[in-house]
Amino acid sequence: MQQNHSLKDTIAAIATPLGSGGVGIVRLSGSRAKEIAKQLFVSSREAFSDFRPYTMHHGWVHDRNGAKLDECLAVFMPGPGSYSGEDVVEFQSHGGPVVVRTVLEAVLASGARAAGAGEFTYRAFVNGRMDLTQAEAVAEMIAAPTRAGMTLAQAKLSGALGEMIAGLRAKLEHLRAQLCVAVDFPDEEIECLSPEEFLQETQSVGESIAALLKNFHRDRCWREGALTVLAGQVNAGKSSLMNALLGRDRAIVTDIPGTTRDYLEEAVNIDGLPVRLVDTAGIRETEDTVERVGLERSKDMAQKGDLVLLVIDRTREILPDDISLAQDLGPERVLVVLNKSDLFDENGHGESAEAVDAGWFERAGYQCVEISARSGAGVDALCVAIRERIVGRSGEPDAGELVPNLRQSQAMESAVAELEALATDIRAEIPYDLLGVRLETVCDIMGEITGEIASADVLNSIFSDFCIGK
Template sequence: MLDPRSAKDTIAAIATPPGDGGVGIIRISGSRARDIAHAVFCAASPAFDDFEPYRLHYGHIQDPDGVELDDVLCAFMPGPRSYTGEDVAEINCHGGRAVLAAVLQETLRHGARLAERGEFTYRAFMNGRLDLSQAEAVAEMIHAPTRAAMHLAQVKLSGLLGLKIADLRTSLEALRAQMAVAVDFPEEELECLSPEELIQTVNAVRKEIKLLLCAVDRTRAWREGALVVLAGRVNAGKSSLMNGLLGRNRAIVTDQPGTTRDYLEETLNLDGLAVRLADTAGIRATDDAVEAAGLAKGRELMDQADLVVVLCDGTTPPDDEILATARDLDPKKTLAVLNKTDLPGFSLAHGEPFAELGLRTAGVSAKTGQGLPQLCAMIREQVLHGAGQPDTDVIAPNARQAAMLAEADAELAGLAEDALAQVPYDLLSVRLETACNALASITGEIAPADVLNSIFDSFCIGK
């Protein structure tokens, strides 16, 4: 848990992902960053006497016995013009685990403390380099599953959400000031805000909030990816279809019914849309407890899915059980696929019962790959529901930010109703203050310690 009192410590951590790589970075931040960098770094140039800011210096790191640990490049960035707003040093090493651990140990030996999760970004927030919405966007950039998700995070990292929230708060704070005048000087002949003007301003702010909330739903699939579940009878070809969509053999395929007893999940990129593809156990009556548990999990996944692909053997009409399964699903979130176009007896006419349920249908051969590109396009289109590619400046709040926006909107809706009912301004101001505080929590101007810790604890240690 982050403690603001520890912000005076100089911290260090490995800032690159674990594992072997060409380059690994040790980041040091705090008032002693320069001193610690000097203590561990031996410059190759005899003319070196101090770090020139924002410039890479070549040299090596050695242990207390004078044994060279690694050739490195070292840079120093004085605060406040650094990521954290403090003095920062970065040591670029070779990316092996042992190398990075040894160099990090040297920085700790010279007085740095191992950073906690998200502590570098936490310090950037505390030092005014980022607002809280930008800090969250850093984590969203790191975890973005696709380029579209990366773009949505970058929009917030640029500060557009913070600016939008500031504009909304400015409008509401102006109302608060006018209300304060009315409350403090009720008998004075001062120009006061009428209930009609109050409601007009409140509704204008609510309109902007609703646009932000609409963007949450519209971009959710881009930001978080979509869950697509493959469902159908045993031996309909679900596992073969999963392998075909992935382009590799992930699921076991045999002629034996019930091979898939649990569910398998893999990630698929459909032209920039991240899809979690789940292959579920085949639908059938069974006395096997393990298979029954798999079927129950499959039904649970279908309830959660953004899209259910109901797969059938296209050489015969669908049976009552699979039609009953399809009938229980939302047509907007269901796609019927007839498999085995490569076999005699296949007919798209076998999909007519699904069409009568309002489902779109497609024909494929999981074995030969026929129709798979068209199926991918249909899955992508149906998951996005016409959302299209994210706009260049769309602001898409995350779940926490959306909750705060919804709270502010609810208070403003109540405020408008109370104003129509001629509730006194001193009571109206309480709702207005609550709405302002909800908006302020988005950018971190008002943020309890437990909220900050929950946000920054989700970061990796080196960020």
């Protein structure tokens, strides 16, 4: 968002997604919102004289020349009791993209300025309608990949995280005030906080922040999606498996080795769990420079994965590279997928070959699931196994659980590190005036989380990721 725009401007944008729909909304916010709306709106009621707040008014929206554009509903929400804290008007017209765009053009021609990304929410933040954690929660709600992600965002949208951080900061500010008394009046008989009590109070705050950080790491997969990597030999069926999991042809499937030369990533929802599926280049010896680069990327991606699906072709010999990859990652991160089960009967006999014995993996403690990516047999059971493996480590998110985002967690890590250094200084009997400097630093970090202290660069970074119209 461009912060060189004046907050005195009245802004407008389309607030509904692009494309055809039943309703399209054009939103205005600012001191001239109502004035512009009265210029363009003609009520279907003869007795209409002004907008009644928070009431839907039926009529037609016109351009500045009086030409009728569309039948619509109009609503006026006066500040500060609106989303942005300013006067807000919404025109709700038919949802055709041309219709909505035409209404917006009429609004802009009447004196409004096109809103930047996130500018409505930025104004809500500036006007005290929400703190920075709530503003970020708005974007997280919109981008939530599953209902679980939406629930996590809702807890912060209520302001609970901001209130908790503000409360912890207030405790630290109280300690700062006590330190100032001890420094400014060293010879007075004023009851001061003892080093033991000081240490206890700061450690209590540090433990509360650490608990939030634990939530961040535990519930990361519910916010970002669990990174699940498909690995294995060329032509083992990784691309076919990815298509089977997605329910559509996304990866190219051929009998030619090395078709997948880089990794492909797609998102899939497995019973409420967001999963980022990554199809990687097949393992094999190659002189192709591009394919070798793809293989290196595949190995790197496997190391980063929350779960690796090691796809084994039951018709071919298991190679040392398969076993080596499994050993490098360990049974906790590898789920062995025994593909092409449709080619064999229940005894492992096929028309042209015997099923390769994959017993080494089971004996070594690796979970194995038999499937046929081509027919779909066993894919549902594989989805269950994927979800159980990932959720088994993180657990289901609790309703109302406070989970910071990446920016917030990085600030919290800095605060915890500073508090740990402060504890060391307290034990070393460092003078109170120097302890106060560390305490001030922690308070500033906590203020950055809620936006009480935030640079223009931080705000631009946050609100530029918003969609236009929010």
